[in-house]
Amino acid sequence: MIVLYNPLSTTPGKQPLPLSLMSLAAVLEAGAGDQGRSLKSEFKVGVQSRSSGSEFGAGVGGGYPWSLVDGNIVPDPAAEIIARLTGLPATAVSLLAVTVMPGPQLTQAVEVCRRVKAALPHVPIVWGGYFPTQHTDTVLRAPYVDFVIRSQGERALQQLADVLRRGGVLNSVGGLSWKTGRSTRSDRSDASRRLGGSGDEGRLANSEVHGSDLPEIVNNPVQPLATLDDLPDLPYHRVDMERYLHENYLGRRTIAHNSSFGCPFACSFCAVVAMSNRRWLAQSPARMERVMRHLVDTYRVDAVQMHDMDFFISEARTAEFAERIADLGLRWWGLGRVDTLMQYSDATWDKMARSGLRMVFSGAESGTDEALARMNKGGKSSAALTLELARRMRHYGVVPEFSFVLGCPPDPEQDVATTFEFIRRIKRINPATEIVLYTYTPVPLDGSLYTEARKQGFAFPDTLEAWATPAWQQLSMRRGDGIPWMDANSGGIRRRVRNFERVINAYYPTVTDARLTSWHRAALKTASAWRYALRWYSAPYELRALHRLIHYQRPETTGF
Numbered sequence: 001m002i003v004l005y006n007p008l009s010t011t012p013g014k015q016p017l018p019l020s021l022m023s024l025a026a027v028l029e030a031g032a033g034d035q036g037r038s039l040k041s042e043f044k045v046g047v048q049s050r051s052s053g054s055e056f057g058a059g060v061g062g063g064y065p066w067s068l069v070d071g072n073i074v075p076d077p078a079a080e081i082i083a084r085l086t087g088l089p090a091t092a093v094s095l096l097a098v099t100v101m102p103g104p105q106l107t108q109a110v111e112v113c114r115r116v117k118a119a120l121p122h123v124p125i126v127w128g129g130y131f132p133t134q135h136t137d138t139v140l141r142a143p144y145v146d147f148v149i150r151s152q153g154e155r156a157l158q159q160l161a162d163v164l165r166r167g168g169v170l171n172s173v174g175g176l177s178w179k180t181g182r183s184t185r186s187d188r189s190d191a192s193r194r195l196g197g198s199g200d201e202g203r204l205a206n207s208e209v210h211g212s213d214l215p216e217i218v219n220n221p222v223q224p225l226a227t228l229d230d231l232p233d234l235p236y237h238r239v240d241m242e243r244y245l246h247e248n249y250l251g252r253r254t255i256a257h258n259s260s261f262g263c264p265f266a267c268s269f270c271a272v273v274a275m276s277n278r279r280w281l282a283q284s285p286a287r288m289e290r291v292m293r294h295l296v297d298t299y300r301v302d303a304v305q306m307h308d309m310d311f312f313i314s315e316a317r318t319a320e321f322a323e324r325i326a327d328l329g330l331r332w333w334g335l336g337r338v339d340t341l342m343q344y345s346d347a348t349w350d351k352m353a354r355s356g357l358r359m360v361f362s363g364a365e366s367g368t369d370e371a372l373a374r375m376n377k378g379g380k381s382s383a384a385l386t387l388e389l390a391r392r393m394r395h396y397g398v399v400p401e402f403s404f405v406l407g408c409p410p411d412p413e414q415d416v417a418t419t420f421e422f423i424r425r426i427k428r429i430n431p432a433t434e435i436v437l438y439t440y441t442p443v444p445l446d447g448s449l450y451t452e453a454r455k456q457g458f459a460f461p462d463t464l465e466a467w468a469t470p471a472w473q474q475l476s477m478r479r480g481d482g483i484p485w486m487d488a489n490s491g492g493i494r495r496r497v498r499n500f501e502r503v504i505n506a507y508y509p510t511v512t513d514a515r516l517t518s519w520h521r522a523a524l525k526t527a528s529a530w531r532y533a534l535r536w537y538s539a540p541y542e543l544r545a546l547h548r549l550i551h552y553q554r555p556e557t558t559g560f
């Protein structure tokens, strides 16, 4: 049994379909077998369904038994995981596979994995996803994590399961990192024994690594990424889809989907760079159409949030997708770069608007080209293009959602002030624009921002326990805590950003919160008008009280 665990990541009731794990589940469900057969030759991508004979299918069967534990739904994930992994036949593969991003998700993952390891020391635990891909050594220093799979996970998890089932060397598992070296105990763990063999080289090391016995870590090279159309369809039929359908600005039954992996750019604050090494792989429009039709027909989905890191990289793909789904009446949302979207032709914008595109999230990042260059934003990005895109999207009736990375060196105060003025210009051009304000949060990626942060004393924690503390959890949420130049003035920059956000969101109430009535909007606008006119953003206590009263929802919590 392979238990796929999605640690808590959001507030109750908002849980998105856990796509990272569903992608892994698809491969386990389909079952590639382990005799060196390629995914491509083995999987029948969406060719047939075992029960209905419709075109949407889970593949050929014969994979590994798996089950999903979603920490967004299950109140005590550790107890649930232990129950599912207890009492299995000795010959069965047991494995706990965990997806982890920094923040509260990591905090729950640490606590749960520690409990599972204590209860079931023979069950190997593998972490994958954004956090372990960037901080592999820190993860493997924890005695309760045995493996990390870096980057794309489908093929690698299958390979790891094969090695666990048949014994053999771990070197063959693409992107696997694991602990090797001498055992710290005389008896080896069950999992280790199952792998057999005499030497340690390439085999599972004892998972009980304590204190100063720092493990030696081996990092297998990441394999070439699997083409997405060669991977099987997600096993929607195996989860309670009703739990993952939500009512929001887009629709009454909104689902999450992912249609590509990676991004060809290398912005210096972005975790995607380590994940895909500037590669972008995408599902074909035909595949996407087939999945959309399945979701509409089977689950009465009426809106889709595309969780791709960069949905819009290929104009041809977007245009064909928009044409293919035009008759479905879907409303959809995606993330895309400002410069890419400005390069699209009017014909493509027409098709997108007619196909139901309602909102696009873009990293506008800053109001100056110098800051964009320091962030290594790349492409043709510029502040002027951001303004143009706001104008263009107003024309097509698509809501822009622009995020900013504020308070960057060399002069964080000035950076904040300039970007505030820039945001006011955007709002004049397109008042519906949603503004999402972040402060720079380092990722371990060379670049002037990270270099500057390190120069000023910033360092990542080197244990998972430290990452799981409230301070680091807060830092991971991109609020600017713990960044040397933000802290230098006792949090003054952070406060300025939050105050500005409060005033601008009152003066231009978000269009995406369906609960805001016209009375609410008028009250917010009136109450904030004098502040906005005088640029008096500090201490907006009365607006905070008003926001509380009407259960105001911040734009950054409505998006992905």
Ligand code: B12
Pocket (backbone or CB within 6 Å): 006, 008, 009, 010, 016, 018, 019, 020, 021, 023, 024, 097, 098, 099, 100, 101, 102, 103, 104, 105, 106, 126, 127, 128, 129, 130, 131, 149, 151, 152, 153, 154, 156, 157, 258, 270, 271, 272, 275, 307, 308, 309, 310, 443, 476, 477, 478, 559, 560
């Ligand atoms: C959906 C999503 C969420 C959802 C939650 C998803 C969930 N799992 O429950 C919500 C909206 C709640 C959310 C919240 C946050 N998120 Co988020 N989120 C995403 C998003 C858009 C999509 C993730 C996804 O499903 N991708 C599709 C799947 C198929 O791809 P994947 O995740 O990469 O998975 C593949 C591999 O990574 C790997 N893999 C992943 N997990 C595992 C596990 C195992 C065992 C293995 C073997 C392999 C493996 O294999 C998978 C298949 O190839 C990503 C960006 C992106 N497009 O990836 C950001 C992203 C992961 N989030 C991010 C952030 C920062 C946050 C927040 C901190 C934001 C904030 N300020 O609040 C919060 C933190 C939440 C928390 N509680 O910790 C960052 C992480 C940055 C970093 N430094 O690592 C990302 C990368 C966005 C970005 N560009 O910055 N998020």
Ligand code: SF4
Pocket (backbone or CB within 6 Å): 263, 264, 265, 266, 267, 270, 271, 272, 273, 309, 310, 337, 363, 377
């Ligand atoms: S374009 Fe977006 S996804 Fe790509 S590296 Fe930059 S911020 Fe990350």
